[in-house]
Amino acid sequence: MGADHEIEIPPGGCHMCLAIPGKIVEIASDNPNSALVDVVGMRRRVDLGLLEDDRPVPGDWVLIHVGFAMSKISEVDALDQMRTLEMLGESEAAIQEVRGYGLEEVADKQAP
Amino acid sequence: MKYVDEFRNPELITKAAEEIRRLADPNRHYRLMEVCGGHTHAIYRFGLKDVLPENIELIHGPGCPVCVLPMGRIDDALAVAAQPDVIFAAFGDMMRVPGTNGSPLEHKARGMDVRIVYSPTDAIKLAKLNPQKHVMFFAIGFETTAPSTALTLQRAKLEGIHNFSVFCNHVTIIPAIRAILDSPDMRLDGFIGPGHVSTVIGCRPYEWIAKNERKPIVVCGFEPLDLLQSIVMLLTQLKKGESKVENQYKRVVPWEGNRAALKAMAQTFQLRPYFEWRGLGFISQSALSIRDEFAEWDTEQRFHVPGIRVTDPKAAQCGEVLKGVLKPAQCKLFGRECTPENPVGALMVSSEGSCAAYYNYEHRKVNLLTSISV
Numbered sequence: 001m002g003a004d005h006e007i008e009i010p011p012g013g014c015h016m017c018l019a020i021p022g023k024i025v026e027i028a029s030d031n032p033n034s035a036l037v038d039v040v041g042m043r044r045r046v047d048l049g050l051l052e053d054d055r056p057v058p059g060d061w062v063l064i065h066v067g068f069a070m071s072k073i074s075e076v077d078a079l080d081q082m083r084t085l086e087m088l089g090e091s092e093a094a095i096q097e098v099r100g101y102g103l104e105e106v107a108d109k110q111a112p
Numbered sequence: 113m114k115y116v117d118e119f120r121n122p123e124l125i126t127k128a129a130e131e132i133r134r135l136a137d138p139n140r141h142y143r144l145m146e147v148c149g150g151h152t153h154a155i156y157r158f159g160l161k162d163v164l165p166e167n168i169e170l171i172h173g174p175g176c177p178v179c180v181l182p183m184g185r186i187d188d189a190l191a192v193a194a195q196p197d198v199i200f201a202a203f204g205d206m207m208r209v210p211g212t213n214g215s216p217l218e219h220k221a222r223g224m225d226v227r228i229v230y231s232p233t234d235a236i237k238l239a240k241l242n243p244q245k246h247v248m249f250f251a252i253g254f255e256t257t258a259p260s261t262a263l264t265l266q267r268a269k270l271e272g273i274h275n276f277s278v279f280c281n282h283v284t285i286i287p288a289i290r291a292i293l294d295s296p297d298m299r300l301d302g303f304i305g306p307g308h309v310s311t312v313i314g315c316r317p318y319e320w321i322a323k324n325e326r327k328p329i330v331v332c333g334f335e336p337l338d339l340l341q342s343i344v345m346l347l348t349q350l351k352k353g354e355s356k357v358e359n360q361y362k363r364v365v366p367w368e369g370n371r372a373a374l375k376a377m378a379q380t381f382q383l384r385p386y387f388e389w390r391g392l393g394f395i396s397q398s399a400l401s402i403r404d405e406f407a408e409w410d411t412e413q414r415f416h417v418p419g420i421r422v423t424d425p426k427a428a429q430c431g432e433v434l435k436g437v438l439k440p441a442q443c444k445l446f447g448r449e450c451t452p453e454n455p456v457g458a459l460m461v462s463s464e465g466s467c468a469a470y471y472n473y474e475h476r477k478v479n480l481l482t483s484i485s486v
Binding site: 014019047050051052053063066067071084088089101 | 148149154176203204205231233234256259263308311333335336363364366370373376463
């Protein structure tokens with residue numbers, strides 16, 4: 001979000017309905033509900049509060065809806081889901097969604 | 113064709129298509145409803161109708177939250193946001209949705225403070241960054257997004273964020289399915305159940321459909337193969353005269369759903385006695401309001417909300433299309449008065465609405481699977 005709060009509407013289907021696969025990189029030491037997640041090389045904080053019954057650990061894959069990890073999935077299924085988004089023409093929208101998390105405060109970091 | 117190479121396992125797709133033809137009784141017409149807007153989008157995107165025999169008809173259901181939101185709710189929120197020092201925060205999906213006097217984006221052009229957030233928690237962050245203003249988060253969605261709003265409300269209360277509230281428009285899928293099944297002009301043979309909603313609610317809430325209504329329902333993923341496999345599962349049940357809840361999307365959907373998400377919703381929300389759905393009218397106990405314990409963070413309890421009602425033009429036949437009585441193009445307004453650029457009815461509002469999907473894909477006629485002989 002720029003200083004003048006310009007709004008760009010990303011293309012594609014309904015973005016709030018997107019399920020975006022991401023890999024847990026680390027969990028905040030001061031907040032067990034805050035995880036750094038890697039989505040195709042982009043890193044953002046997502047909320048783990050809805051997985052308190054089945055907490056993911058670094059290395060686990062999750063499906064993310066509107067900034068919240070909603071389910072744990074296997075790596076194979078995570079890669080499949082990214083492919084599904086590509087086939088649906090929604091991968092760009094998914095990346096834009098993730099980029100928006102945290103009001104874009106966190107600078108993009110490339111995955112190693 | 114263009115997209116065929118992109119499909120994983122094209123041979124499995126061919127097999128599933130063959131299986132569907134084998135299972136479908138040529139003397140019977142099958143009407144299957146996909147409840148979720150994401151499925152509607154996928155069905156058109158992949159041109160799946162072209163691999164199905166003509167006697168299998170897919171009816172597009174009510175599962176697009178943007179489409180079913182009455183225009184009056186947008187007008188109500190914009191009326192609150194028109195007050196001094198209020199920031200209207202919403203997902204990008206809401207920005208172009210028309211209110212009576214224009215969309216949130218158009219109101220922004222006229223000076224309203226309108227912001228896109230990608231997560232409800234970012235609306236809290238916005239409130240912290242703007243302590244002199246009040247941030248109203250326009251919450252929308254089925255059970256896929258409602259738990260995130262619930263946790264956000266809990267965090268706002270816990271952290272004592274007082275310049276933040278939620279204008280709650282969350283709806284629940286089961287009463288909408290019930291309303292469609294209760295409709296006298298409804299004729300359906302089975303349901304392709306929603307994928308992401310079921311991640312939260314699980315499969316049990318659909319059991320009444322199988323037991324009481326005797327309709328099969330298969331919770332389904334979003335790939336072409338998922339959809340075709342689900343249709344195979346539905347046809348298999350119909351052939352045997354069975355009606356069960358089955359889960360084709362086991363890789364993501366647990367039978368019991370997400371208990372933490374359900375708990376967060378139960379702690380924060382209660383059922384509204386009734387709520388209006390565009391295209392379907394008032395449906396009892398079909399939407400969520402914020403519990404009194406969170407009254408300070410409930411826009412509707414904190415601000416004067418005018419309670420505007422806007423009826424859809426009578427000529428728009430959204431209800432009939434939603435119930436599968438009419439195809440999108442059979443509506444009198446389709447493609448003339450009502451287009452994705454200038455939506456009159458609910459189903460043209462979002463790209464996942466059945467009329468918008470039909471409009472966007474039908475004229476392109478992407479016969480994605482035609483090169484696969486079935």
